[in-house]
Amino acid sequence: MFHKILICTDFQDGLQRLVRFVPALAKSGLQQIIFCHVVPLLTDRDIPKVDTRKMETAQERLSVALENVPEGVDVKVEVGSGRFVDTVLKWIDTYQSDLVLLGMQQRTLLNEKLFGSNTVELTQRLGIPLMSIRPPLISTYTNEELELRCQHLFRSLLIPYDGSNEGNALLERIAEYARNRSANSLQECVLVQVLDTAGQRRAVRQEDCVATARQQMEPMKAKLEALGLQVQIEAREGDPLAELLEMAIEYDITAIAIAARTLSNKLLDWSRPKFSAQVLRSSWHPVIFFPPKR
Known part of the structure; x- marks a missing residue:
């Protein structure tokens, strides 16, 4: 159904676990898998600054996805800095992704009005489908359960x-x-x-x-x-x-x-x-x- 997916994790949504299930994701029909993370800019000073340490840590954690890649599947890792939505849209354009996967945090309508929501903003600006998964769902799966889920994402x-x-x-x-x-x-x-x-x-x-x-x-x-x-x-x-x-x-x-x-x-x-x-x-x-x- 979908062939090119961009998986965006904030390391609190459980989606970072998917880096160990690339072969299972490939069985769902995916041919290109991009794991990505956006690090907010440091704003404790007058001039916003890139948080190099967090970017290096994120790169290291996501690079596990590159260790077990089936033949015919393209897997890459992207770590960026800045506004989340703008950065994700840039990656979508670069890789011509046909699906974005996000973790959907539990938020009330009031929360979204006061603080905003990356998912809601993306739905307003995206030109491709967006798939959201609840963090507790991913976090509570055993490895065996998660492997099956990855194989049947769109069944x-x-x-x-x-x-x-x-x-x-x-x-x-x-x-x-x-x-x-x-x-x-x-x-x-x-x-x-x-x-x-x-x-x-x-x-x-x-x-x-x-x-x-x-x-x-x-x-x-x-x-x-x-x-x-x-x-x-x-x-x-x-x-x-x-x-x-x-x-x-x-x-x-x-x-x-x-x-x-x-x-x-x-x-x-x-x-x-x-x-x-x-x-x-x-x-x-x-x-x-x-x-x-x-």
């Missing part, structure tokens, strides 16, 4: 869908990745639609709403199945965020796929940017965010 996706033009655009992008996927990459998709009718007068029966939603998803199900994917569909009523997270638990998925403008209709208003941010903040499952095409 099964949970995809919220509503039949809108934006929703179809997200599935078209996933289909595009699926056409070029490696054998051990994307295998399954679960298309879900949650009808949020809270506060609305019920004009039709619940069963009819759900049946219509399922029927709406059938054409896209068939399109993805034609690419060799196993596809399930699920429609229900309820709170969109709560139901999405519940289905992430019920189904055997490896990540949730979302986009900034993918979910909007009269019954289900998910097109607002804050829904994507809510999923990024709330999900304990990995999340792949697809920004609008630029």
Whole structure:
């Protein structure tokens, strides 16, 4: 599905452990793996200064990734200094990465407004997908569990869908990745639609709403199945965020796929940017965010 990944770690998110699992990451279809770290500038003086000691330490810790590289896989280590987002965007351009992997710290909306969020800022400026993983998830895995997780990063996706033009655009992008996927990459998709009718007068029966939603998803199900994917569909009523997270638990998925403008209709208003941010903040499952095409 993805072939060139940029893995950004701050050494507190657990992603630094992945340097010892390059062969497993390669089995997920990755052909280029860039491990990177950004060291903030020292600002205790009038003129900002590069923290050379921290940069050397980071380089040494990440260079473990270069010790066990399978044939045909390109692995590099980058350590930079300065603003995190600007530095990451520069590396993306240099290596033509098609996915960024970050650790998503637990933050409230108030925290983000007061202090900002690298992940949220990146989603606003990226032209490629961003995958976020919770630090506790990575940190608590045994080596055996983490090796399996690395092999199946993109195996099964949970995809919220509503039949809108934006929703179809997200599935078209996933289909595009699926056409070029490696054998051990994307295998399954679960298309879900949650009808949020809270506060609305019920004009039709619940069963009819759900049946219509399922029927709406059938054409896209068939399109993805034609690419060799196993596809399930699920429609229900309820709170969109709560139901999405519940289905992430019920189904055997490896990540949730979302986009900034993918979910909007009269019954289900998910097109607002804050829904994507809510999923990024709330999900304990990995999340792949697809920004609008630029």
